[in-house]
Amino acid sequence: MVLAKINTSSVFLVSGGGRGITAECVIRLAQKYQCRWILLGRSRIADAEPAWAEGCTDPADLKKRIMQAMQAQGEKPTPMAVQKQFNAITTSRDIRKTLETLQNIGSPAEYVSVDVTDLATLKEELAPVVDRMGAITGVIHGAGNLADKWIENKTEQDFENVYATKVQGLDNLIHCIPIGQLDHLVLFSSVAGFFGSAGQADYAIANEILNKSAHLIKLHHPECHVVSINWGPWDSGMVTPELKRAFARRGIEVIPIEVGTQMLVNELNARYHDQAQVVIGSPIVPPPADLDGELRSYRIRRRLTVEANPFLRDHVIGGNPVLPATCAANWLISLCTQLHPGYLFSSLENFKVLKGIVFDGTQAKEFVADVQEVGKTHSEEVHFEVRLWSEQDNGKIRFHYSGQVKLRQELSPPPVHLISKFATNSTKSGLSYYQDKTLFHGATFQGIREVLEADDRQLRVQCYLPSLNPRHQGQFLADAFNPYMADVLIQTVLIWLKEQHQSGALPTEIQQITQFKPLPFDRPIFALMETKVKTSTSIIYNVTACDEDGTIYLHLSGVKATISDRLSQLFGTLVSSHS
Amino acid sequence: MLKPLPDPDWLDVPRPTSPVCILTDDGSPMTTKLADSLTHQGWKVVVLSFPVTIVPRKSALSPGVERVILEDMSETHLQTQLTTIATRYGVGDHGRGSEIGAFIHLNPLFSFSRQAGLVYDVAERAIAKCVFLIAKHLKPSLTTAAQTGRSYFLTVARLDGVFGTSHEVNFGAIGAGLFGLTKTLNQEWTQVFCRAIDLAPRLDPEVSAQCILAEMHDPNLSLMEVGYSSQGRVALIAQT
Numbered sequence: 001m002v003l004a005k006i007n008t009s010s011v012f013l014v015s016g017g018g019r020g021i022t023a024e025c026v027i028r029l030a031q032k033y034q035c036r037w038i039l040l041g042r043s044r045i046a047d048a049e050p051a052w053a054e055g056c057t058d059p060a061d062l063k064k065r066i067m068q069a070m071q072a073q074g075e076k077p078t079p080m081a082v083q084k085q086f087n088a089i090t091t092s093r094d095i096r097k098t099l100e101t102l103q104n105i106g107s108p109a110e111y112v113s114v115d116v117t118d119l120a121t122l123k124e125e126l127a128p129v130v131d132r133m134g135a136i137t138g139v140i141h142g143a144g145n146l147a148d149k150w151i152e153n154k155t156e157q158d159f160e161n162v163y164a165t166k167v168q169g170l171d172n173l174i175h176c177i178p179i180g181q182l183d184h185l186v187l188f189s190s191v192a193g194f195f196g197s198a199g200q201a202d203y204a205i206a207n208e209i210l211n212k213s214a215h216l217i218k219l220h221h222p223e224c225h226v227v228s229i230n231w232g233p234w235d236s237g238m239v240t241p242e243l244k245r246a247f248a249r250r251g252i253e254v255i256p257i258e259v260g261t262q263m264l265v266n267e268l269n270a271r272y273h274d275q276a277q278v279v280i281g282s283p284i285v286p287p288p289a290d291l292d293g294e295l296r297s298y299r300i301r302r303r304l305t306v307e308a309n310p311f312l313r314d315h316v317i318g319g320n321p322v323l324p325a326t327c328a329a330n331w332l333i334s335l336c337t338q339l340h341p342g343y344l345f346s347s348l349e350n351f352k353v354l355k356g357i358v359f360d361g362t363q364a365k366e367f368v369a370d371v372q373e374v375g376k377t378h379s380e381e382v383h384f385e386v387r388l389w390s391e392q393d394n395g396k397i398r399f400h401y402s403g404q405v406k407l408r409q410e411l412s413p414p415p416v417h418l419i420s421k422f423a424t425n426s427t428k429s430g431l432s433y434y435q436d437k438t439l440f441h442g443a444t445f446q447g448i449r450e451v452l453e454a455d456d457r458q459l460r461v462q463c464y465l466p467s468l469n470p471r472h473q474g475q476f477l478a479d480a481f482n483p484y485m486a487d488v489l490i491q492t493v494l495i496w497l498k499e500q501h502q503s504g505a506l507p508t509e510i511q512q513i514t515q516f517k518p519l520p521f522d523r524p525i526f527a528l529m530e531t532k533v534k535t536s537t538s539i540i541y542n543v544t545a546c547d548e549d550g551t552i553y554l555h556l557s558g559v560k561a562t563i564s565d566r567l568s569q570l571f572g573t574l575v576s577s578h579s
Numbered sequence: 580m581l582k583p584l585p586d587p588d589w590l591d592v593p594r595p596t597s598p599v600c601i602l603t604d605d606g607s608p609m610t611t612k613l614a615d616s617l618t619h620q621g622w623k624v625v626v627l628s629f630p631v632t633i634v635p636r637k638s639a640l641s642p643g644v645e646r647v648i649l650e651d652m653s654e655t656h657l658q659t660q661l662t663t664i665a666t667r668y669g670v671g672d673h674g675r676g677s678e679i680g681a682f683i684h685l686n687p688l689f690s691f692s693r694q695a696g697l698v699y700d701v702a703e704r705a706i707a708k709c710v711f712l713i714a715k716h717l718k719p720s721l722t723t724a725a726q727t728g729r730s731y732f733l734t735v736a737r738l739d740g741v742f743g744t745s746h747e748v749n750f751g752a753i754g755a756g757l758f759g760l761t762k763t764l765n766q767e768w769t770q771v772f773c774r775a776i777d778l779a780p781r782l783d784p785e786v787s788a789q790c791i792l793a794e795m796h797d798p799n800l801s802l803m804e805v806g807y808s809s810q811g812r813v814a815l816i817a818q819t
């Protein structure tokens with residue numbers, strides 16, 4: 001397949017190309033390719049402006065002059081009538097400016113005043129222009145209208161207006177120009193379609209149809225470079241200055257014109273020929289719902305199998321897969337974050353492993369989490385008490401894990417700790433500890449890459465895990481809290497104990513997990529493990545994890561682990577059973 | 580980009596105090612199966628059938644499942660029928676006229692031959708607008724019902740089970756609009772459980788009904804759309 005390149009004889013038909021962001025994109029493409037343009041819009045271009053309007057650009061002044069002209073003609077200058085004339089003049093100016101700019105660039109262009117939803121007229125109007133410009137090689141469908149209202153206030157007409165321009169418009173365009181003849185087909189869609197958008201139900205419907213249309217066109221015409229671009233809000237066009245200020249307050253970034261137009265140019269690069277749908281820019285999502293005062297309780301069930309959680313095969317002790325404590329923590333945490341979208345995991349306190357889950361064939365099929373909201377403060381913070389249990393065959397309840405989760409709307413800025421700066425030259429490979437079974441963990445959890453320093457109080461390591469396929473993560477997705485990297489931090493104690501000639505250990509309790517940012521995959525993380533209390537049967541330690549810049553992601557404090565020779569043996573049985 | 584998802588956890592949803600569930604009729608056994616499962620869960624299921632010009636067949640219904648028919652696709656007639664449902668079936672145990680607690684739209688299967696190319700089907704367009712109008716008129720019921728339990732607005736489309744990204748199935752393009760609608764309502768009606776589901780056309784009706792039921796019990800409120808196909812359960816996310 002020879003991928004078509006845009007050149008000076010390419011002819012683009014652009015709906016909505018006379019003004020707005022689509023016109024900006026046209027100009028940028030013209031600068032790059034000097035191709036030919038047929039621009040469509042319903043507005044007419046006035047041949048000449050009335051003398052009183054000429055040269056008047058200040059909106060207030062222009063409106064005043066419109067009013068005066070109307071009065072002079074004996075008409076009543078209602079605000080609506082004035083606005084209508086004002087729009088006609090400015091629209092006409094915008095389109096003329098687009099055409100002039102294209103002419104200066106040396107890109108031939110014609111504007112056709114036609115409604116894309118009117119197939120017969122569209123056909124009729126296009127024929128002579130195509131005769132003059134040449135066969136159309138690309139279509140950009142940028143025409144769009146809004147009717148922003150809550151769903152209960154929408155009318156059938158709103159639906160028709162918004163829907164027809166986008167969907168009927170596309171249908172009509174490809175009726176006039178067979179897709180088979182097109183090298184490029186670009187649909188201007190919106191993040192409103194991809195994420196939904198309050199007040200824009202009809203618009204979201206129409207844009208989602210454009211998105212999936214692009215996929216279908218790819219199915220029928222794999223040779224055509226078709227893409228539906230889900231634009232975030234631009235610093236122009238439909239986004240008014242008031243809206244822009246509102247966005248800024250909510251941290252939504254608008255796309256500067258130079259950036260957006262360049263993104264379109266890039267998108268048309270043959271490299272992206274097979275990408276039918278892209279999202280460019282910020283979603284317009286509402287802030288998290290305000291918390292009401294009511295404290296709710298939830299009972300949530302989960303069925304667990306090793307098959308559905310492939311990572312378990314890399315966490316086998318004494319021949320049986322064991323759920324890592326950090327995965328249990330992830331379980332408690334993600335139940336809470338799922339109930340409060342937009343809130344972030346901040347801390348888990350008093351996390352206790354009461355009875356770990358061992359997959360030895362006798363484990364329960366179903367586990368039950370009782371999630372109880374115990375506090376909500378200033379609509380900023382939610383606290384939960386979570387207990388996880390299962391019912392045994394004899395009907396008795398067995399508690400497995402418990403802890404208190406805190407979610408916040410915003411996390412405190414991460415403190416900085418330059419662990420990496422302490423790195424010495426005398427490093428030792430972390431992998432050797434997995435090989436000699438000091439660490440019993442399989443590939444999924446083999447994240448300690450380098451032991452930077454070890455003494456009788458602490459240990460410094462460099463960690464790294466490549467990203468894990470979500471299917472491999474099973475029911476314990478590293479979204480709100482990364483249990484795989486957190487497990488790597490927990491493992492540090494085993495190396496320290498080994499260096500101190502001690503037995504193996506497993507965590508039974510974590511006083512507090514504080515998260516500033518979720519621990520990442522694919523990125524080196526430096527961890528400092530510090531012992532706090534050590535007896536012959538247990539150890540209490542802290543772990544701090546930061547990146548190479550010293551930004552702290554996670555702090556574990558008061559991790560308590562039980563030390564026993566038996567554990568070392570169990571870790572060891574793995575060696576014998578495998579060798 | 581598709582993101583694989585595990586099976587959802589199961590939230591014990593308290594028995595709705597507004598147990599009327601309106602289910603649109605896709606003309607297939609899926610409606611029958613889902614109506615039965617919902618009835619079993621304690622819902623009073625009312626199946627809303629489209630005019631024969633829009634959906635030629637009507638699904639068979641078990642005893643106890645009610646049917647209300649739309650004779651035409653006008654907004655006024657729709658309003659009349661929604662009021663009929665609320666007054667005829669929406670009387671709660673305590674004698675007070677209770678609200679409708681759930682709406683589930685099963686989009687009929689619109690599947691075309693490859694030769695047909697990109698199809699914007701008129702019947703599917705009429706259905707999309709109708710669901711939009713149903714949302715408009717059910718807003719008071721669903722948002723009120725949400726105050727006493729979980730109320731639902733679900734749409735089930737039959738694209739390819741992977742949000743149209745397979746490039747293998749020539750599904751009706753307009754069904755895609757349901758995702759835009761449901762994701763928007765999810766933002767407008769924060770208390771109502773809104774979810775858009777895409778089921779691969781080949782999934783069997785029994786499995787489909789189970790998937791829908793599982794989604795209704797998912798505790799995860801941050802997920803807005805989900806697909807089921809031979810690739811398993813997936814979400815669509817923007818690549819960064």
Ligand SMILES: NC(=O)c1ccc[n+]([C@@H]2O[C@H](COP(=O)([O-])OP(=O)(O)OC[C@H]3O[C@@H](n4cnc5c(N)ncnc54)[C@H](OP(=O)(O)O)[C@@H]3O)[C@@H](O)[C@H]2O)c1
Pocket residue numbers: 015016017018019020021022040041042043044114115116117141142143144145165188189190191230231232233234235236237238239
């Ligand atoms: N601006 C943004 O931030 C943003 C974000 C996401 C997506 N988008 C999409 O990008 C496109 C352009 O947005 P914009 O902000 O530049 O909008 P705009 O300034 O309102 O321009 C819309 C254009 O569409 C034309 N149009 C509307 N209905 C038409 C019809 N029935 N037939 C022919 N032309 C029609 C308009 O011309 P006439 O009025 O003369 O017909 C105008 O040129 C839209 O499709 C929009 O959905 C924009």
